[in-house]
Amino acid sequence: MRPSLLLPAFALTSFALAGLMAGCQPAAQPEATLILHGGHIITPETPEATALAVAGDRILAVGPDTPILALQGPKTQVLDLDGATVVPGFNDSHCHLYGLGQALAQIDLVGTASPEDVAARVATAHAERPGDGWLQGRGWDQNDWPVQEYPTRALLDVVVGTRPVLIRRIDGHAALASSQALALAGITADTPDPDGGQILRDKAGRPTGLLIDNAVDLVLAIIPQPDADEVARRVRLAIDHCHRYGITGVHEAGVSWERVGYYQSLAQAGKLDLRIYAMLDDVPATLDAAFAQGPIFTPDDIFTARAVKIYADGALGSRGARLLADYTDQPGHRGLLVTDPAHLREVSRRARDKGFQVGAHAIGDAANRLLLNIFSELNKEDGSVRDPRWRIEHSQILHPEDIPRFAREGVIAAMQPVHCTSDMDWAEQRLGAQRLAGGYAWKSLLDSGARLCFGTDFPIEKVDPLDGLYAARTRMHPDGTPPGGWQPQEKLDGATALRLYTAGSAYAAFMEDRLGVIRPGYYADLTVLSGNPVTCPPAQLLDMAVRHTIVAGRVVYSAE
Template structure:
C-alpha cells in the first residue's frame, strides 16, 4: 500500500502531463556536456529495461521532458541526482511500456457504448443482454451490439433476423460479430437498409464485391459478411462528434488501465485522425498512437500530398496505411487455397481486388508510406507476399521498409520463409489462437494447422514478431496476450500442455513482442520500447515479475501504474 500511496501522490503532483515538443530529436546528453538535471528517480525491486547494455537495474532517472537520463542501481542514481524527486515503487517490477501492435481504438470505444455480447453462450443470452441494454437506450435509437460468436452456441450456425424479431419487431437492431467481419440485423434494420438501397436491393443471387449477403430463397437471412455490411450501415444515423469523442475517451482510459503506453491503430480515417489530433492538442492523449490510414482513401491521399504526419507533442503520428486482403476465419471469410474443411465449395473472400491492392501498395511505396495488410487465410497471405515482392523489387522501394502483414494467421509453410527474405514484420495476436482453437481445426483440417498461428516458426527465422490484441476483437489487455503466447492455453488452463505447443514463446520473447519488436514495427525504436538513456520514460509498474512468475499467472499480473513521458497516466488506486 505504501507504493500505491506514493503513486497516487505522484499523480496529484503531476496533474498537467508534460509533453516534449521536440520528441522527434530524443538524444542522450553528448559526451563531455553538462549533464541535465533529473526531474525524478524511480526505484523498484526489479526493472527490466530490454536494453542489452543493462538488461536489469533497480533505478531509472529522467528529466523534466520525460527523457531517460540514466539507468542503474538505486543507491548510485539517488546519489547522482540528489535533488530529484524520488518515486519508490517498492517491491514492484517495472517493464518498458507495453505497445499493442494491432488494435482499433475507435471501435473499442464504440464497443464500450454498445451492448456487450462477448462470451454469450446462446442466442437466448444475446437477447437477454439486448433487452437490458435497450431499456436504457435513447427512445427510437438503433440498438447496437458487439461481440456475438456463433461458434460459442450449441448449433454453431449463423443466426437470422427472425431470432431478433420477437423481442424487437419495430426497432432496428444491428449487431457486429466478435471479429468485426460480419453483422446481424433484425427485420426492421433490413427494411431500413432496403429503403436506403432500393426496395429489392438486398434480394436475388448477386453479391457485393468483397462481401456476402447470407440468403435463403433469394432473401437475406439477416447476416452480412465483410463488405456487405455496408449495405446496412449506410442506413444508420451518422454518429455525432460528441459521441465519437466519448468513444475515444473511454477507449484511451481502458488502454492505459491495462498497462498500454502505445497502440498501433489499424485503419484510421481522416475524420478519426482529426479527432485524435484535437485530443493531442488539448493534452488528452495519455498514450502514443501510431495511426495507420484506412486503406486507399482520404487519409492516404493526405499522406501522399503533405507527407508523413507527426504531432509536435510526440504522442500521435501517421506514417503507414492499413490495407485489406481477405476476411476472417470465424465467419469463413478468410481466403484459403483450398476449400474450408467444414464448408466444401467455400474458399473465403478477397475483400480487395488483387489488382486494386497492388496499385495501392505501389502508391504507398512511392509516397514513402509504410504498408500493413490484413491477411488471415493462406491464399490471402500468398497474394500479399506476391504483391509485396513485386513492389519491393521495383524502383523507389525503401531499403528499411518494415512492411507488415497483419495477423498472418494461416500461412502455407512454404511461404513462411518469404517473410524473412522480404524483411517483413509479422504482426500477430496471441489471444486469437486461444480464442480460435476450439474450432480452427474444423475450419482448416489438421494438415493446414502446420502454418496456423505459427509464432515460433516466424521467430526462429528471424522475422520481427510484433504482438498485439486486435481489440475489441479480443480484450484490451496485453497480460492476456503474454499468457496466451507462453501457454497457448485459455484462462482455465485448457488444453493441458497447450494447443499446438511447439509454437509457444518464452516469457522474455512475448514481452519483447509487446515492447522492443512492437516499437520496431512502427519505426519507433529510437523513442520507445526499451528503458535506456535518450528514450522516453514510458513504463508499467507490475506487482510481480512477468519473467519469473509461473506462466499460468501471467494473465493475473496487477498493473499498479502506467507512466508515459515520466508522468503517471493511470494508477491502480
C-alpha cells in the same frame, strides 16, 4: 540520437559519482521529473537495476536506488515500487482504438453463451434506451454456443420489434441486422451480394439478417454518425481503458482522415496521453488527402500517421479468410478476397512512393501468399524504397513454404497471440489437421529470421496484454487446457513474448531507436507490474496487476 544517450544508465550515474570523488566538477545532470525506486527494472544493460529516473518525456538514468535518488530535485515525483517490476510500456501493434470506444459505448456481447443470452442483452439495452433510434453492439461468437450456427434476424425482432439493430460478430467481419435495419438499408431478396461480401439467405432466398464482410457496409452506411462530443467521449473511454491495462501506445488499424485531425488537435493541445501510430483507412478521400500531405509526425512522436491499412480477406471464424484449398467444414468454399488484387498492388505502390508503410490484413494462406507476392514484386521495382517495412496484419494461416518469405521480403508479421487461444478449439474444423502446421506460427516465423510484433486486435479480443503474454507462452486456455498447449512447438519464452509486445512494436513503427526498451534517452513509456512477466510461471500472468502506467514521463494511471 546522440551516442551519449545510448550509454548504459549505470555507466552514466557511476561516471558522475566518480567525478565527484576525484574532486572534479562533473557535467551537470538534468533534474529528474520522475523517479521510480525499490523495484526490478527490466532493461538490457543493467539487469540488476532497481530504480530509474525520468527527465521530461525521456528516461534519464537506470541503476541502483542510491545514485538514482541522488537525481531528485524539489519538484521530482517519486514512486516507491515496493518490489514491483517495471517493463517497457506495452505497445499494442494492432488494435482498433476508436472501435474500443464504440464497444464501450454500445451493447457488450462478449462472452455471450447462447443466442438467448444475446437476445437478453439486446432486450436490456432496448429497455434502458427507449425510443426508435439505432441500437448497436459487438462481441457475439457463434463458435462459443452449444449449437455453432449463425443467428437470424428473428432473434432481434422478437425483442425490439421495428427498431433498427446491428450487432457485429466479435471479429467485426460479420454482423446480424434486425428486419428494420435491413429494410432501411434496402436489403431484400433481390439485393445482390456485394463484391467481397455475402448476404446469407434462407431457402426461400430471403435475407436471414446475417451479413459477412463487405455486406456489413450496406447497413453501416446508413447509420447516423456520432457528433463531435460523442466521438471525443468514445476516444477518452478507450484511452482510459488502455491505461488500466498498462498500454502506453497503440498501432490503430483503420483511421479516417477526420480522426487524424482530431488526434492531431489533441496532441497539439498536450491532451493526447497515449502514443498512437495510425494506419489510415483505404478510402479514396483519406488516401488522397494523406498522399498529398505526406506522413504526419508530431515532434514528440505522441502521434504518427505514416501507414495505410488494406484488406486482402475476411476472418476465419466467419469463413471469410481466403484459403488455397476448400474449407474442411464447407466443401466448395474457399473464403473471400474482399479487395481486388490490382487495387492492393496499386495502393501499396502509391503508399510506398509517398513515404507510407503498408499494413495489409491477411488471415488465410491464399491471402497471405497474395500479399507476399505483391510485396515481392514491388521490392523488385526500380527506385524501390530501401526499407518499406511491409506488414501483414495477423499472418494467421500460412502455407509452410511461405514462412521463410517474410524474412526474405522484409515483411513484418503483426500477430495477436490471443487469436490462437480463441480459435484453437475450432480451427481444425475449418482447416483440417494438415493446415494447422502453418497456423499461428510465431516461433517458426522467428526461427526463419522474420520480424514480428504483437498486439491484441481489441475490441475483437480483450485489451489485456498479459493475456497475450500468457497465450504466447502456453498456447492454452486460462484453465490450462489443452495440457501442454495447442501446437506446442510454437510456444515462446517469457523474454521473447515481452520483447514482441514492446521493442517489436517499436520496430514496426520505425521507432526502435527511441522506444520499446528501458534505456537512457528513450521515451519514458513504462508499465509497472505486480510481478515479473518474464520469469514468473505463466499462470501467474493471469493474476498479475498493473500498478502504474506511464506515458511520455507522465503517470496516467495508478491502481488504488
